[in-house]
Amino acid sequence: MIDTRAILIVSALIFSIGLYGALSRRNAIGILMCVELMLNGANLNLVAFSRLHHIPIGQVFALFVIALAAAAVVVGLAIVILVYKQMEDINVDRFNLMKW
Amino acid sequence: MVRIEYLAPLIPFFPFLASAITIFWGRRSPGRGAYIPIGFLSLSTILSFYLFFSLYHLFPNYSFELSASWLKADSWKVNVGYRLDALSLSMSCMVALVSLLIHIYSIGYMAGDKRYSLYFAYLSLFTSAMLTLIIANSLLLLYIGWELVGLCSYLLIGFWYERPSAYRAAMKAFLTTRLGDIGFFLGILYIFLHMHSTAYSDLERAIPQLGEHFALIASLLLFCGAVGKSAQFPLHIWLPDAMEGPTPVSALIHAATMVAAGAYMVARLFPLFSYSSTALLVVAIIGIITAIMASFLALVQNDIKRVLAYSTMSQLGYMMLALGMGNMQAGMFHLLSHGFFKALLFMSAGCVIHHLETNDIWEMGGLWRRMPIASITFLVGTLSLAGIPPLAGYFSKEMVISSAFKEFPFFALALFGAYLTALYMGRVFIVAFLNPARSEEKIEEEKVMAVPIIILSLITLFFGLAGGPLVHILGGGGEEGIPLPYLSLLFPLGGFLSAYLIYSLSWDREKVMELLRPFHTALVRRLYIDDFYIAVLVKPMFYISKLFATFDLKGVDGLVNSVGRVTLIASYFQGWFDKYVVDGFVNATAWITGAFSFLLRYLQSGLVQFYLLIALLGLILFLLL
Numbered sequence: 001m002i003d004t005r006a007i008l009i010v011s012a013l014i015f016s017i018g019l020y021g022a023l024s025r026r027n028a029i030g031i032l033m034c035v036e037l038m039l040n041g042a043n044l045n046l047v048a049f050s051r052l053h054h055i056p057i058g059q060v061f062a063l064f065v066i067a068l069a070a071a072a073v074v075v076g077l078a079i080v081i082l083v084y085k086q087m088e089d090i091n092v093d094r095f096n097l098m099k100w
Numbered sequence: 101m102v103r104i105e106y107l108a109p110l111i112p113f114f115p116f117l118a119s120a121i122t123i124f125w126g127r128r129s130p131g132r133g134a135y136i137p138i139g140f141l142s143l144s145t146i147l148s149f150y151l152f153f154s155l156y157h158l159f160p161n162y163s164f165e166l167s168a169s170w171l172k173a174d175s176w177k178v179n180v181g182y183r184l185d186a187l188s189l190s191m192s193c194m195v196a197l198v199s200l201l202i203h204i205y206s207i208g209y210m211a212g213d214k215r216y217s218l219y220f221a222y223l224s225l226f227t228s229a230m231l232t233l234i235i236a237n238s239l240l241l242l243y244i245g246w247e248l249v250g251l252c253s254y255l256l257i258g259f260w261y262e263r264p265s266a267y268r269a270a271m272k273a274f275l276t277t278r279l280g281d282i283g284f285f286l287g288i289l290y291i292f293l294h295m296h297s298t299a300y301s302d303l304e305r306a307i308p309q310l311g312e313h314f315a316l317i318a319s320l321l322l323f324c325g326a327v328g329k330s331a332q333f334p335l336h337i338w339l340p341d342a343m344e345g346p347t348p349v350s351a352l353i354h355a356a357t358m359v360a361a362g363a364y365m366v367a368r369l370f371p372l373f374s375y376s377s378t379a380l381l382v383v384a385i386i387g388i389i390t391a392i393m394a395s396f397l398a399l400v401q402n403d404i405k406r407v408l409a410y411s412t413m414s415q416l417g418y419m420m421l422a423l424g425m426g427n428m429q430a431g432m433f434h435l436l437s438h439g440f441f442k443a444l445l446f447m448s449a450g451c452v453i454h455h456l457e458t459n460d461i462w463e464m465g466g467l468w469r470r471m472p473i474a475s476i477t478f479l480v481g482t483l484s485l486a487g488i489p490p491l492a493g494y495f496s497k498e499m500v501i502s503s504a505f506k507e508f509p510f511f512a513l514a515l516f517g518a519y520l521t522a523l524y525m526g527r528v529f530i531v532a533f534l535n536p537a538r539s540e541e542k543i544e545e546e547k548v549m550a551v552p553i554i555i556l557s558l559i560t561l562f563f564g565l566a567g568g569p570l571v572h573i574l575g576g577g578g579e580e581g582i583p584l585p586y587l588s589l590l591f592p593l594g595g596f597l598s599a600y601l602i603y604s605l606s607w608d609r610e611k612v613m614e615l616l617r618p619f620h621t622a623l624v625r626r627l628y629i630d631d632f633y634i635a636v637l638v639k640p641m642f643y644i645s646k647l648f649a650t651f652d653l654k655g656v657d658g659l660v661n662s663v664g665r666v667t668l669i670a671s672y673f674q675g676w677f678d679k680y681v682v683d684g685f686v687n688a689t690a691w692i693t694g695a696f697s698f699l700l701r702y703l704q705s706g707l708v709q710f711y712l713l714i715a716l717l718g719l720i721l722f723l724l725l
Contacts, residue, residue, distance in 0.1 A: 023713050031709070092709060099706030 007048040015041030028083070028090040032076045039069045104154060105164045108182055111147050111192055112231035114140040115199075119224035126217025131207070133217025137224040138203045144231065145196040152189040159186040159573035165237050165301060176296045183237035183300060186573040187432065191364055192234045194436045195357050197559075198443045199227040201552035202352045205447055208549035209348050209454055219259060223352070226252035230357050234364065239288045239298040239322075242365065246284070246329065249358045250277050256353060257345040269341035276338040280328015287321030294318075304371045315375035322369060323383060330362025330416045333390040337630050339413055340397075343405040343459075347450030350405055355412045355446050356439035363419040363435050370428045384424025384504075388513050391417030393627065395520035399527070400623040403459040404449045407528050411485060412442055414517060418500045421514060427503035429571040434500050436570070437484070437492035437563050444556040445481035448474045451553070452532070455543045461528055466537020473545050475533050477553045482529050484560050486522040486592040492563035498588045499567065515591050522595025530603045 018037030025031050043062040050058025084090050118140035126133030155162060167181020182188075203223060210219050226249060233245025258270030292298050294314060295306045307315055326332065331339035342354045353359070366373055366383060373379050391414045398410035415438045422431035451474040452467060453459055468475045484493035497518065504510040613620070625631065703714075 019716070023709055023716070093707065095708070096706035099704060 004048050004052045007044060011041045011044035011048065013041075014038075014044065017041075026091050026093055028080045028092050028095075029077075031092065032073060032080070035076075036069060036073065039065055103164075104151060105166070105184055107147060108151060108166075108184055108235060111144045111151075111196065111235065112228045114144045114147075114228075115224045115231065116228035119221045119228060122217055122221040122224060126221055129217070133220045134203070134207050137220045138200065138207075141196065141200045141203055141224065141227060144227075145193075145200045148189065148193045148196045151184065152193050155184070155189065156573070160575040162186070167237055167299065174296075176292075178240060179238055179297070179299050180241050181237045181299075182235040182241075184235065186575070187364075187367060188235050190432070190436060190570065190573070192231055194439045195227070195230050195234060198356045198439055198556075199223075199230075199352055201555060202348045202443065202447070205351075205450070205549050205552040206346075206348045208546040209450055210346060215259070219256075219346070222252055222255050222259070223349070226256065226353060226358070230361070233361055237300055239291065239300070239303075242368070243285065243288055246325070246361060246365075247281070249353070249361060250274065250281070250329070253277075253342070253353050253358055256349040257342045259345055259349065263344065265341075266344040269338075269344040273338040273342045276335055277328040280324045280326070280335050283321050283324020284326075284328075287318055287323075287325070290321055291318050300368065303369070307372060307375050312376050315372055316379050319369070319373045319376055319379040320382060322372075323366065323379070323386075326362030326365050326420075327386060328362075329365075330359050330420070331390075331413050332362070332386050332417065332420060333393055334629065336390060336394065336413050337626070337633060340401075340406045340409045340626075343403065343409050347405065347446060347453055350409070351443045351446030351450065354409065355442040359412060359416060360419070360435050360439060363416060363423065363431060366420070366423045367428050367432050367435075370423070373423070374426060374428075380424045380426060382424070384421050384507075384510060387417045387420025387422075387424055388510055388517075389417070390414065391421060391517045392513055392520070395517050395524060397623055397626060398524040399520070400620060402461055404453070404461050404464075404528060404532060405446070405459055407461075407524060408442070408445055408449060411445075411521065411524065412438075414521065415442065415485070418497065418514070418517070421510060422500040422503050425503045425507065425510065427499070429574040430496070430499040430503045432574055433567055433570050434496035436566075437496040437560075440556055440563055441481045441484040441491070441493055441560045444477060444553055444560055445485065447549070447553045447556065448478035448481060451545060451549050452478075454549070455545075461532040463538075464532040465535045466539075467533045470537065470541065470543050471545055473550045473554070477557045478533065479529065480557045480560055482525045486525050486595065487518055487588065488592060489589070490561070490564055492560050494589075495564035495567040499571075501588050515588065518588065519591040519595045519598075522592035523599050526596045526599025527603050530599055534604065 015038050018034045018039075018041055021034030022031050022038065025034060043065050046058045046062045046065070050056060050062075080090055083095065087094065115137065118137040121136050122129065122133045129136050131138075155164075163183065163185040165181060165183045167179040169177060170180050171178040203220070206219065206223065210216055213219060229245045229248030229252060231245075233242055233249060236242040236245060254270050254274040257273050258267045261267045261270070288298060291303060294310055295302055297303075328335045339354060339359065343350055345354070373383065394410045394414035394417060398407045398414065401407045401410060415434070419431045419434050419438070422428075422434060452464060452471060455471070456464060458464070480491065484491035487494045487497040489495075501511065501514045501518065504514050622628065
């Protein structure tokens with residue numbers, strides 16, 4: 001049986017990679033993908049603790065997060081497509097209309 | 101059953117209606133505003149005479165009264181209504197008829213005046229008010245009419261208000277009569293306080309219970325009003341100046357009707373006056389003083405209208421004398437006959453003035469041949485005024501004088517007054533009509549002016565016959581005056597003779613004039629009564645007003661101004677405070693907000709990733725802490 005600590009380290013790594021990607025990538029789709037990574041890192045965490053404590057709620061919650069992530073990505077991709085239609089670009093550095 | 105008495109309110113209503121119409125549509129109505137008043141007034145006149153003659157057989161015990169409640173509180177009640185009896189009906193006949201004739205006469209006299217229609221409106225309003233006064237059944241309604249005639253008198257004296265003397269005279273008349281009216285109003289209040297009603301009928305019923313003291317006070321207060329209105333001493337000063345108005349106005353208001361309202365009022369309230377012998381004595385004394393004094397004053401006037409004004413005063417004095425002697429019938433008879441012949445005199449004089457455009461008798465002369473109609477009518481009026489039979493004035497004046505027979509001083513003075521009357525009227529007639537003229541040019545007399553004066557002359561000729569019946573219907577006793585026809589005839593004839601000797605024959609007047617100089621001066625100065633009023637009332641009044649004006653200017657205005665100045669200074673400070681402190685706070689808030697946002701706006705890059713980074717850093721900071 002895999003040690004819980006190892007799983008937690010992996011999940012922290014996945015989360016951190018996702019966080020770094022979300023903050024540093026310039027491609028909007030890449031950012032969405034990184035957000036997915038962060039969510040999955042968190043899922044792994046949930047599942048790990050669920051297994052450790054034998055509480056199934058954690059797994060149920062993870063399932064919810066997967067479903068919601070799928071929905072969120074749908075919305076996010078739709079926004080990206082619309083933005084692309086407007087600006088013919090998906091570089092987020094150029095999305096600074098809200099600047100003062 | 102409909103009775104003819106119910107028509108009586110129409111008598112004053114017709115002229116009122118005419119006046120209202122003429123005020124608004126005068127210029128466009130027939131005759132430029134003259135015909136409507138004349139038409140309505142004819143109706144009033146006919147109605148008055150119709151009522152008088154159809155009720156004639158019921159007099160003297162007949163009295164019809166109709167009144168409606170106006171105000172009512174507890175036992176206090178104010179009624180308005182009218183009373184028809186021999187007194188009010190005979191008076192209203194005289195007033196309506198004279199007024200009608202004067203309206204007609206005015207067509208000629210006022211022709212070409214720029215306020216022609218307004219003149220008729222005022223004249224009609226006056227007639228309406230006068231008729232209201234006459235048929236009123238309570239003191240309150242009488243008072244309303246009384247003040248309204250005063251108002252019309254004011255308006256008509258000042259009708260030619262472009263002339264300073266006219267508006268001054270109007271003011272003088274108004275204020276002087278007002279002085280008397282204060283007493284009159286107090287009298288009404290006094291009566292109202294005691295009997296809770298102002299109706300004559302209530303008054304007549306209540307007098308015996310209220311006693312002689314009440315009668316004395318009430319009648320003296322009311323008599324103040326009569327003194328003012330009828331120009332009796334000492335409030336007579338306004339009447340000569342009132343001659344500034346158009347001559348028909350003088351004839352109607354200041355000779356025949358309004359000034360007689362005072363005597364009428366005393367006659368109307370005779371039950372009250374006669375209850376107190378002291379009150380009657382006061383009335384008689386005031387009357388005889390006025391009669392004699394005015395006759396003297398008339399002697400030195402050169403203005404024909406002023407002579408007539410003083411003679412009006414003196415005849416009103418005679419009426420008061422008769423009333424004061426307790427002979428109400430004689431007073432009323434003299435009032436009515438005087439109304440006719442004095443209107444006649446004024447209107448004849450008006451013809452002369454209208455054509456010669458002067459009032460000065462010394463500038464006239466020789467009118468006997470130049471204006472025969474005016475001269476003859478003036479002669480009729482003069483003889484009647486002096487009391488020569490068979491004219492109306494003879495009968496009425498004889499009745500007045502003989503009513504004073506039992507009181508010797510009054511009797512003697514009344515006879516002396518008759519002498520003076522003939523003297524001053526003889527003077528005017530000789531100087532203006534008989535003495536040699538400056539020009540012999542004949543003057544065309546206008547028909548519209550001639551007809552009314554001819555009618556009035558005829559009335560004056562025959563009105564004497566009405567004396568007996570009139571006294572009877574007014575409730576006079578059987579005792580026919582003391583038969584002194586020769587004595588009372590002697591004095592006027594003496595007066596005429598004196599006038600002839602003095603003014604017609606040529607003789608050296610200088611020596612006599614030298615002797616009479618102080619007396620003459622005193623008369624020309626109107627016995628210093630006007631000067632007395634100016635010194636005692638007018639000057640102090642002006643002084644007090646000046647004092648008040650100074651106080652107003654310095655004290656009240658100063659206070660107001662200093663309040664203003666203090667407010668100004670305070671508001672200056674407040675403005676400063678508002679500008680720098682309150683606004684400062686507001687501006688400082690805005691400035692601080694601006695400064696912060698200047699710094700903070702760099703945080704708002706618009707980049708999502710930047711925000712996320714900040715959120716992460718915030719989270720880390722939070723966790724670390």
